[in-house]
Amino acid sequence: MGVGGQNEAAETDTWKSMVRCSANCSPLTPITFLERSAKVYRDRPSLVYGSLNYTWTQTHQRCLKLASALTQLGISKGRVVATLAPNVPAVYELHFAVPMAGAVLCTLNSRHDSAMVSVLLRHSEAKILFVDYQLLPVARGALDLLVNAQVKPPILVLIAESNSSSSTSSAAVDYEYESFLETGHSGFEIRRPGNEWDPISLNYTSGTTSRPKGVVYSHRGAYLNSLATVFLHGMGSMPVYLWTVPMFHCNGWCLTWGVAAMGGTNICLRTAHNVTNMGAAPTVLNMIVNSPVSVQRPLPHKVAIATGGSPPPPQILSKMEELGFDVTHLYGLTETYGPATYCTWQPEWNSLPVAERSRIKSRQGMHHLALEDVDIRDPVTMESVPADAKTIGEIMFRGHTVMSGYLKDLKATEEAFRGGWFHTGDLAVKHPDGYIEVKDRLKDVIISGGENISSVEVETVLFSHPAVLEASVVARPDDHWGQTPCAFVKLKEGYSADAQEIIKFCRDHLPHYMAPKTVIFEDLPKTSTGKVQKFILRKKAEALGSLS
C-alpha cells in the first residue's frame, strides 16, 4: 500500500485526534521555494543576465504575472507549455510560472531541428511554445510541418533579447514575451497542485539515442530532488550559480528550483560574477583544461564544479584540480531528475596522490538523499552483483526522485520499472566500499569474439595518450569477430599521431582484443549538454563495413 492511502495507525483509537488540514498538510511543490525567497531574500539578486538584474521580489512578481497571462490564454490544468530557448531569464521564470498556472513545462532541447521540434510538439500536445528569437526559424519550420499535417499548432510567444529592441520581426508570432507577461496581473491566485504527484514537467530524453522519450516529473519529485541536488552540490545559503548546464536538461538538474530554495543568484551569462557553483559535462572540463594558457585566468576563489553525463577520464579530473576547481562527480539520467549518485568524498582520500584521487573520483559513487537505493543487478535474474569491482550488472534505482513514467508509453514505463526498480540501461561494477563505477551503456558494449569490451575502458586509455584531446569508441561490424572496437579521435592542436601509433598505445595498456582495430580522426558530434552522440558514430562505423 502506497503513501497516499489511509493512515493505518490513525484508525486506532489512540491516534484519532490527528488532523490533516491546511496547517500541516499541503502538496510538496517547488513553487513554495519562490514564495519563500520572495519573503526572505526580497531585494537580493535572483538573476543576472548581461545588464539585466532581478531581485527575488521582482522574480516572484514577474512569475505571478506570467502565470496569470498563461491562464488568460485558457491554459487549463495539466496542459503542456513548451520552450525552445537557451538559458535566458524567460526560461527560468517559466519554471515557476507554468506550474503556478497549473500547467506542465516542457523544455525542448535548443539544438533540435524543425522536424524533431514538430514531433515533440505533437507528442506533448503543447498549447503554447515560447521561442528564443534566435531559434524562431526552427520554431516556424516546426509549426509549418504541423500545419501541413493538419495538426493545430501551438500559440507562439517570442522571447526577444531582454532589455533591447530586438530587430526580429514579430509579425510571424502571436505574442512577444515581455508584453505578454505584462498582460497578466501580480495578484494572480496560484493554481496549486491538488496532489503532489501531479506532473510539473516533461523532459524528452536527450539525443544520445535517436528516439526521445517524454519523461514526466511530479511536484513531489521536483521538490525533493531540488533539496537533494543542493546538498550534493555542497551549496550553502545564497550561492551564486553559473548556468552552464542547460535549463532544458532535466530542468537544469532541478537547480532552477534549487537555487530559489537557497535564495541564490542565477547567472545566465558566461562571465564571472563571483561564481561559487557551476555544472558541466566532462567534455566541457576537457575544453577548460585544454584551453590555451594565454586565455586561462586564475580563479578568484575555489569554484565548485559538478560534472556528469558521461564518465570523466581521471586525467581530466587531475588537471581540473590543478587549475583550482573543486570537482564533484555526479551520475544520473533524465529519468532520475538528473543527478542520482555522486562520488561522496571521504576526507582521508585527500592525502592520496593526485592520480589515485582522480581514479577514485571518476567512480560514480552512491545515491543521494532523496533516493532509497542504488544497486547493480543482473537485469534478468534481478540478483545483486557482488561488490568485487569486477562483476558487471545494470545500474538500478528506487526512491522519491525516479520519474512518474514516460508520456504516452505505458509499455516503456512498465519495462523501465520491471521488478520494482528503475532500470537505467547502464552497466557498472560495485566496488568493495559500495561505490559504483559505470563501465558502459548497455547498448555501447562491444562484443568481439564473444568477449564484452567496455567502450569506457578503451576511451580512458585513449585519453591518457598525450596527443589525444577527445576520444569515443563504438562497435564496427566484423564478419569474423562479430564486432571490433572503432575509435573516433580528435587530436590536440599542435600534436600529431597516426592510427598505428594510437592502436599500439592501446595494445600496450589493454588486453589485445580490447584495442581498437580502426582509428578515425575527426571532430566528435555532441549533444548540447556535451555528451558524445554515439549513435551517429555507430552509424559511421557501420557504414565502413566489415574489417575482416
Add this chain to the structure above:
Amino acid sequence: MGVGGQNEAAETDTWKSMVRCSANCSPLTPITFLERSAKVYRDRPSLVYGSLNYTWTQTHQRCLKLASALTQLGISKGRVVATLAPNVPAVYELHFAVPMAGAVLCTLNSRHDSAMVSVLLRHSEAKILFVDYQLLPVARGALDLLVNAQVKPPILVLIAESNSSSSTSSAAVDYEYESFLETGHSGFEIRRPGNEWDPISLNYTSGTTSRPKGVVYSHRGAYLNSLATVFLHGMGSMPVYLWTVPMFHCNGWCLTWGVAAMGGTNICLRTAHNVTNMGAAPTVLNMIVNSPVSVQRPLPHKVAIATGGSPPPPQILSKMEELGFDVTHLYGLTETYGPATYCTWQPEWNSLPVAERSRIKSRQGMHHLALEDVDIRDPVTMESVPADAKTIGEIMFRGHTVMSGYLKDLKATEEAFRGGWFHTGDLAVKHPDGYIEVKDRLKDVIISGGENISSVEVETVLFSHPAVLEASVVARPDDHWGQTPCAFVKLKEGYSADAQEIIKFCRDHLPHYMAPKTVIFEDLPKTSTGKVQKFILRKKAEALGSLS
C-alpha cells in the same frame, strides 16, 4: 483535497502512462537516512561517547538488532516505546530502532519526577520504558504509582553506563539494554511505515506550562524537518555535532535523524572533539559568556551554535560573537518539530556595528524550507498585522513540519489549527523586511492599567544592567492596576544592586508604566532545556498578593 488523493491530471488520457510502484513511490521516512549512511559512510564515526566509538555500519547493525528485539517483545505497529534518559547512545539508537519496529518513540524529559512520569506513561500507553541507570529511582517510583492505580506498568529496560559494569542493581528491571539488544538479529526486516503520515514520535510539551500535551510527529514531517534543520544549521557534509540540545526535546530538533542524513558524527560527551555545530538555549549562552575567564579557552575554529527556546538578549549575542561563536538564532515549538524560523543572515549586515548586528539577530526571522508560511495575525479576525514593527499579533504557521495533532485531545488539536493555521500562542510584530520578532507569550503579557506590557521588552532592559546575570518578568496581581510587572533577578557574582536601583534603571530606559514595581533576587527555576519556568514565578508573584 489533500496530497494523498487521486491524481487529477493522471486521470486524463495524456498522463495515463504514469505508474506508481516501489521504483518511484515509497513513504518518506528518516529511517532511510540511516540505511544510506550505512552504505555511504560505513566506517566513518557515527557516535562518540567517552571511550565508546561507533561507525555508521555498527549503528545500523545495532539499530536493526534493537528493532528486532523490540518486535520479539510483541511491540506491534503504532505502539509507544518510551525513554527516560539523558543524551546517551541508547537514546540515539532508539530514534531509529523504534520506528524500524513500526512503533512510536516517546522521549520523556529527564527532569520529570515520578508523578509526572507516571502520568505521561499512562497517557501515552507506553509498552516499554528504557531508563538510564541514574534515573532508575524516578522510573521505579512512576511504575509503583501505576501499579497502585491498577494500571499495567510498561516493561522496564535499564540503560547501564556503556562499556562499564555499572553497579546498579538490575534486580528491579526486566532487561538490561546491551543484553536486550543482543537478543535481536541484524537480519531483521524493517517494518516500514505503510503511510508516511504514520506517527514516528510523541513529544510532550516541556514544562514551561504545568500541563504537558502529547505532540505527534509523522514520518513525513520528520524526514522533511531533518533536511530543513540541517539547512538552517548550515551543516555541510559529515558535520561533527555536539549534543547539548536534549534528544528528548523535539527529538533533538530532528537532528538525531539529520546528523545521520549528513553522515556526521554525534558527540554525546561534553568535551571538544573538533565540534563544528551545537545548539543551546539563550540561558546556556548566558552561562558561557559569564563563565569565569580562568575556565574560558580559545576555540580551535569557528563553532556554529544555534540558539532558541526564548528570545536571546542582544547583549548575550554580542558577547558570544566576541568569543568566536557563529550564532544562528532559531525559533519554534514542540508543535513545529522544533525550530521553525531562523534569523536568516543577510551578508550586508556584517558591516554594521556589533550592537546593531545583535539587535537584528535577536529577531526570530523567517520560516525555514519545509514550512509554507509564517504570519502574524489577529487571533480573532485572522487578519495579518501590518509589517510596521509595532502591531502585535499571534505567530501562526502552516507547512509540512507542523505536528499531526495532540494525542487524545481532539479539542486542543482543532483549537490549535483553527482557521487552517497553527496558532503558537506567541505574540510578535512583523518588521518592514518581513522578519518577525517575538514580543511575548500570550499568557506572559502583563496587563497594567489597561496597557499591554511585553515581559520580553522589560527583560531585555534588565539584561543590559551591568550587574544582572539573569532576569525574568511576570505579572503580579494588583487591586488598582490589575497587574504590575514583577522582576525576578539573579545578580552576577561580585556585583551588587538593590531593588530601587534596578527599578530606577528600568524607568530610565522604558516608559514609566513598564518598569517593574517589584524586584525579587533569587535563582530562576528552569526546564532541562534552559527555559525559565514562568509558571512557577507567576505562582510566587501571585502569593505576594496585591502591591496597591
